Amino acid sequence: MGGSVLTLSIETSDYVGGVALIRDGRPVAEVGLAGKETHSRRLMVIIKWLMQRLGSDWSDLGLLAVSLGPGSFTGLRIGLSTAKGLAFALGLPLIGVPTLDALASHVIACKGDLVCPVLDARKSQVYTAIYQIKSSGELEKISPYHAIFPEELAALVPDGQRVLLLGGGLLLYQDIFVRGLGDRAIIVPGHMAYVRAASVGILAELRWQKDRRPDDFKTLKPIYVRPSEAEAKKPVLRLQPLNPEF
Incomplete structure (x- = not known):
């Protein structure tokens, strides 16, 4: 990747998350996120703030990275939906990294x-x-x-x-x-102890440099490992064979 190209990395799999900007395998800026509501209410605000602090704009980005989990079901959905939205809006490749x-x-x-x-x-x-x-x-x-x-x-x-x-x-x-x-x-x-957004971004850069194959942001899904509580509580429909009487 060229020296002017940045990777934006998002990590929201845990109570402590973060956003980082990576260039050539090294973090150039990173900020942590903490709190149950922080990810949903402040993620895009933090992304914009971090880029402004670095004096960068959207055109400086060349790659997007996001943590896929396992982790907080809600946090993963928020991070992935944000990354997918940016990938679509900016036309950038997106790579998901297992937490x-x-x-x-x-x-x-x-x-x-x-x-x-x-x-x-x-x-x-x-x-x-x-x-x-x-x-x-x-x-x-x-x-x-x-x-x-x-x-x-x-x-x-x-x-x-x-x-x-x-x-x-x-x-x-x-x-x-x-x-x-x-x-x-x-x-x-x-x-x-905590997953860093910088680590997510560095692994994404390594993969991108290796094969230049982004993930399909339309089909990319979190790694849940086990079903969410909502899925686990879904009623199971059991079909019984009919035994009609004529």
């Missing part, structure tokens, strides 16, 4: 290690996946995305291997994780 991928990338320098990001999924569960940091510095996801109970996490980690644990789920369940993994658990410092 757990972005969080795992915080420790990309630890080559050869396993990484396990954990996010609070509510209902006494966490969202997680297992990654291998390759010698090239790339992340390789070696498990599906999961919504599991904390006690189940140790079973996901290959026997005998150490794993880096990071994310907001540690604030709630660190003792359970350590109990299950023992000295194989390496706790990453708390300042890396």
Whole structure:
């Protein structure tokens, strides 16, 4: 990407979200969002403010990035709808980045290690996946995305291997994780607990530079991992075979 081209990145999967502007793999501006209503009421205001502070306008953007989840169902819908609207209005490519991928990338320098990001999924569960940091510095996801109970996490980690644990789920369940993994658990410092919009944007840029294939903003969907409460409460229609009497 040229030096004058910016990537606008949006992260609204968690209580703490953010907006960032990335150029050539480096964040040039970033602001955090916090609060239950902040994402919906202030997202576009913050985007415009951040660009004005940088002295940029819409024509300086070359790519849009958005966090896909898993995470807050409402937050994900707000972030994705905003990103889709901008992609349509500005005619820009859009790339969605899984939230757990972005969080795992915080420790990309630890080559050869396993990484396990954990996010609070509510209902006494966490969202997680297992990654291998390759010698090239790339992340390789070696498990599906999961919504599991904390006690189940140790079973996901290959026997005998150490794993880096990071994310907001540690604030709630660190003792359970350590109990299950023992000295194989390496706790990453708390300042890396939250997904950054900058991390989302950097991963999107890397993918764009690799294949120049944007996501289809018309069909791009959040990664929920498990159904929302509204979907879970939908009545199930069960059809019974007819046994007519003649």
